[in-house]
Amino acid sequence: MERDKCLARDTMSSVVIRATQQMLSATGESVSSFATERLIPALEIQGLINMGSEGVEVDDYIRWRNRCIKRAQRVMASETPLPADWIITWISVLPEEFRNKCSQKLAAMQGLQWVRLPKYNRIRVESVEAEIDTITVKFGEVLAHSAPAHDGYYDGNDNKVAVKMLQNRLTEMLAYLKREIMNIEMATGIAPDYFDISEHSPLAGVHHAPA
Structure with a gap:
């Protein structure tokens, strides 16, 4: 008798990808737009992707950008692994509703309760925004x-x-x-x-x- 297969369990990458798919479905945004306008700029700022773009030609930059988009598309399609170093930055560019759900699930996977730190008002350090x-x-x-x-x-x-x-x-x-x-x-x-x-x-x- 064939043994029952183990049920698939959530992983950090599957949680992030599923939340992104839900966001794209809810907003109508394309993977290409998400990668170009949100993900790639954030990864560049964090130093997680770098083409060494100083002095390169525009065509070279466009080709590099297109490769980044295709990589994001392959990650979304589960054709290539989501790099662990990308996870926090990836979550950060999701809209708040989806970002918070990701954070809650990732905390739960570590046996932790998700409680965000307060957001401080920029005018008065001693004040905190009511929510x-x-x-x-x-x-x-x-x-x-x-x-x-x-x-x-x-x-x-x-x-x-x-x-x-x-x-x-x-x-x-x-x-x-x-x-x-x-x-x-x-x-x-x-x-x-x-x-x-x-x-x-x-x-x-x-x-x-x-x-």
Whole structure:
């Protein structure tokens, strides 16, 4: 009897490529445009691709650019591996929605919880941008995928795909909530009550010796 094949698992490159494909499908942007206008300039800035272009002819530069586009197309088609050094820069040029989902999945693959560092206001270093509006959008996405909760219970009769979608939306919102809590504390020094209470609890830092 033939052994069952192992299910394909996500890799860092597959997560990035899938998010890029979803972005291209949602926006109608072409792979060529993505490579030319987003990816290649960012890779050049980061020093990850370099043709040694000082003093070269325009035709040489165009040919080099076309080779870069074809390489990106082959990566997207899974015909050639996505270079590990490209992954962070590649994610950085995706629109925020797709960039954040990539970051969440890559963190999860390392056993980590994705919580972005706060974005500081350019005018006042001690201030941080509020992102309640983003949390509101994420809550709307939770409600839009809340069908499994409509009968008041979760059980084995719930549609597994619908439950997975709800779990994913809840997890995304949780990441934004954690970030906003950090935003407030870093800008104002005010922490949630539970943190202050736990910090002063006699149980804080207590380690019981093994029996």
